[in-house]
Amino acid sequence: MLGEIIAIGDELTSGSVLNTTSYFAAGQLFAAGHEILAMTTIGDAPDLIGRTLQRALQRADFVIVTGGLGPTTDDLTNAAVSSALARPATFYPEIFKKIQAYGKSLPAGQQVSLEKLAWLPEGAHALHTEAKMAGYFLVQDGKPIFFLPGVPQEMKDLLLETVITRLAVWDGEEVRQVRQKVYKVVGLAESEINRRLAHLEGRDPRVRLGYYPVFPEVHVSLTVTGVSSQEAEAAMHKYAGQVAGFLGDCCYGSGADTLEGVVGRLLAGRGQTVAVAESCTGGLIGHTLTKVAGSSAYFLGGVVAYSNGLKERLLGVNREIILRSGAVSAECARAMAEGLRRVTPVDHALAVTGIAGPAGGSEDKPVGTVYFGLATPEKTQTFLFRFSGERTQVQALASQTGLDLLRRHLLGLDNGCRTV
């Protein structure tokens, strides 16, 4: 089905808050086989809310509206909907009862009036009988409109638990079948990826390729359509392997894969462990590894050796090395990695030291210069990269590159294809 997403809130149009809910909804709806015509963000302005909703109803099969449903005085969505669709505000006693119970569970002093949440446009149906801040839906001209909270977690839960399911069983629509696979690529420029894949485009009208820089990675989407599930799946089967082949070993995974998840599976599968010695990243590599549930099976921890003193004290880096070659050097990266293996019984020790900027660069070692050390029972290797970007971008590139060096080491791949 063809859908529109409308996000409401002055905080969004004034750029105070990044809109992540429309993005999440689009991804989930797309994965469920729907297509999104437009995502519109507007302020808490009742007239504009009404006009935007009416236009969406004219051209889409369903509409999702997020935000402006809360108890505070700047939440105006329900009033706008009542007016635009001529559905007077109506009191829903069951909803009020549920909200009252929730309100009483709040600590004393926070028991704000939540009665407003029980006044909804006529014809509203609660989406969830248990959720404390339920959204609702209306059917207008045979088309469903879903109203969800703007708070990302509440919105996501309701979308997944109720909206996707209701749309899947909606009557009377011819569904165009869409299949998509997203490839995750690290260490290749977008233009090089386009060069490798361009010859696959335009030959088959059912096939579409997309190139998306998702810093510090590039994601490539392969989208195929068909009038039936079988046709869409056959086309996906035909092209998926070709795309993967041309991307080569810079493609670390697909779909919901993350680089830290892939590295974690490789380590867990071998019963091996990793620890990190981080300078310029300040702990980002360690934190990224621990985003994965169960990472304690292979991640021991490590040292954030941000100051030279901690490099010496906690990792046993020889002061001579720092005086002679500098803290940002291959020698120091090697000493950090090897030092970490001395103080903790770990299989793979990954060290990173570099200049994140904006200060600290020199002609020899400009901002973005980052050395990596990787010490294993067999040997220690060092790597030099020069990244460009702002401080936090250099940190993100260094973290992602460090994890990718570990992935390549675990898979026995060379490091030749990197272009960062």
Added chain:
Amino acid sequence: MLGEIIAIGDELTSGSVLNTTSYFAAGQLFAAGHEILAMTTIGDAPDLIGRTLQRALQRADFVIVTGGLGPTTDDLTNAAVSSALARPATFYPEIFKKIQAYGKSLPAGQQVSLEKLAWLPEGAHALHTEAKMAGYFLVQDGKPIFFLPGVPQEMKDLLLETVITRLAVWDGEEVRQVRQKVYKVVGLAESEINRRLAHLEGRDPRVRLGYYPVFPEVHVSLTVTGVSSQEAEAAMHKYAGQVAGFLGDCCYGSGADTLEGVVGRLLAGRGQTVAVAESCTGGLIGHTLTKVAGSSAYFLGGVVAYSNGLKERLLGVNREIILRSGAVSAECARAMAEGLRRVTPVDHALAVTGIAGPAGGSEDKPVGTVYFGLATPEKTQTFLFRFSGERTQVQALASQTGLDLLRRHLLGLDNGCRTV
């Protein structure tokens, strides 16, 4: 002036990529005194691009379009604009010359054809004569339309360097003066903040308050308008102090302040240092502190003691404590913080140990249980929090709370107002 922002890309409507450029543009335009009527996101569909642009031109004073300008085959914005505004594609030799020079500077094997970038709708003016991937602008019916790349960094640079300035000197528009201040709050629920401030609303039509959960913080915006700069500034002066007063010491800063920046300024101002001993956050607190340029002046580093073995080896935590009270306990947090102060000469040692989930919880210590230790030359304090949310949310809450405990300690505040 009243503006619209249109973001173009299938990667956005399919939910593959989060749209951060519209958010950035809205924030910058708002800060420059403009108002955004709508932010629309659509796919690479020429007809829809044309219709969306025409509607924006009808109701706004200026339009900003991002995305779809690149060299790859799925970039269709220019073709759509040529068709919708009846401005045939025209070859711009100067732009081609500049692009050619850039193309030759790429490594061999990546020299893709960039000629497409020199074909623009008739009447286009390059926005920047130096940028390698310049955007352009057109004037249609007396209204400027700016076309910017979808790549966030390129778009941001061009917006700040060219668009904001051109709009500031645009002729013939009455400019409504807007002033905004955003307060950053940590450790108070949105509903409690609304309760504290609600009495300030509705008394003065020039004043508007907004409440925005920006996980794990809440931001509060105070927006005032006036027919003149003086009036707007006088209103801001009148209300800014009142809002700050009612928010109290849970408000750590305003505007571009970050909690890590505020903590850093407090430490730097006293010539003091901090180090971190992190378990469940895996390095997030350290990394957050190093996001601030110049943080090496006060941040030494620390230990990511994710495994119990590293807690013992690197921090000297007594194994008896872990056997008796568990690694997630006040005793262990205290031992981690005090151990860190033993191995590094630091003023403030912050330790965190908890259960991020989804596994590992128990009846006594459910998922979200996090203990903090803060060791200073004078004493060691421990704190217990119970957070709710997914694994990465618990990690983010723990990191933010740890930094806030440090801020409160440095300012001599109690910890009474937290409600997380």
